[in-house]
Amino acid sequence: MTLKFQRTTLTCSLVAISFANASAVDPDLARFATAKQTQVREYAQALTNKVPSIVWSLFDAVRVDDWQTATNLAARIDQASGRFPDSGTNEAFSPALRTLIWPPISEMIGSHEQFHNWDNTLLRRFANEIIDSIPRGSIYFGGTDPGRFVISVLSESHRDGKPFFTLTQNQLADQTYLAYLRKMYGGRIYIPTDDDSQTAFQDYLADAQARLKNGKLKPGEDVRIVDNRVQVSGQVAVMAINGLLVKIILNKNPSREFYIEESFPLEWMYPQLSIHGLIFQLHAKPIVGLNMEMVRTDQAYWKKLTGELVGDWITDSTSAKGVCDFVDKIFLRKDYEGFKGDLRFAKNEEAQKTFSKLRSSIAGLYIWRAEHARDAGEKSEAQRAADLALRQAYALCPYSPEALFRYTKLLTDLNRPDDAFLAAKTSLRLDPNNASVQELVRSLKHAQ
Secondary structure (H helix, E strand, O other): OOOOOOOOOOOOOOOOOOOOOOOOOOHHHHHHHHHHHHHHHHHHOOOOOOOOHHHHHHHHHHHOOOHHHHHHHHHHHHHHHOOOOOOOOOOOOOHHHHOOOHHHHHHHHHHHHHHHHOOHHHHHHHHHHHHOOOOOOOEEEEOOHHHHHHHHHHOOEOOOOEOOEEEEHHHOOOHHHHHHHHHHHEOOEOOOOHHHHHHHHHHHHHHHHHHHHOOOOOOOOEEEEEOOEEEEEOHHHHHHHHHHHHHHHHHHOOOOOEEEOOOOOOOOOHHHEEEEOOEEEEOOOOOOOOOHHHHHHHHHHHHHHHHHHHOOOOOOOOOHHHHHHHHHHHHHOOOOOOOOOOHHHHOOHHHHHHHHHHHHHHHHHHHHHHHOOOOHHHHHHHHHHHHHHHHHHHHHOOOOHHHHHHHHHHHHHOOOHHHHHHHHHHHHHHOOOOHHHHHHHHHHHHHO
């Protein structure tokens, strides 16, 4: 199986977007650039292949916040690495970029993109909500681009694991990334070895083959038998292997607390997750039942946060139509009269996508709890919590596929097809050429 990795999960474009206040590099980003360049220089000393000069030029461009130059250099570095499916042939392949120097370079590119695309105040609000909530010495898995890169930049020291160790679950199946983690964190926390990685891969292959025979493959899981050998590909397979490696890290570091910002839903994690502000705490043992105190704490937290971002108007009694009317006014017509949220948020897509993604992920846990409830009362409470969370996620970013599809699926399951159809039509007005949303509208109309 050949694994190719996208750098990002939430957004991977390097589109040049100019902000009026982006005239000087953020001091924390400059500090991070110095730290990552130092790592690259140290790791390069053991290489026989020369590091391309464009790598050093990239760090220089970041330090002066030359976005256009940095973007062009990042594209050239991607091409030279040969790591991505869309890598071109204009740049000479560099073997050095397939070694330990790649992760810190990738982190630099991803971090600069995040600091460029976010409103700085909202970026720091997002980071502080996570960083301040995690106990020192914990292990944290970032999932989205900001959840990985922004937290790495604004931590005391990413390399030293201060105040906590920051990893991404998205690249654990990449042996170069695992080697990078062992280089940074080995001796302080257990990081899977190459043997662990191979075992995880073989375990997934065996499980996938068995499920293929029984017709129980997951949606999007590409598993085939070719010449009597199992072949797997695609995001679902890669994330399943990543998940097995997360489990190894969890089991091998029993004295640490674990926190995770969900990238991709992994079934085995749900019984062991509790809600922790924007993110989750991952526990060593399953949690029995829906904890209503956790639900109340979660709802109070997000009531305050969404109130600050889009206005304090979403309650248990807010209808789907009320949410869609808000979306039409703020996101479609750009009519901010009477808007009681944060105008910076209303005009910043990165913040919208990120906060919505995290709220939608929490709704996913509630939905899982509803599906595995011990009785009708617990199921009803979990569904009610999921409904509120998804209304909030949808209001935060109605063009988010994750928020839209989860919300309409829940509404359909709750026998509210008219509400589901209304939400889908509202999103289609925002993105009329989106084929997936067009198909969703058609299917929901047919269901009506």
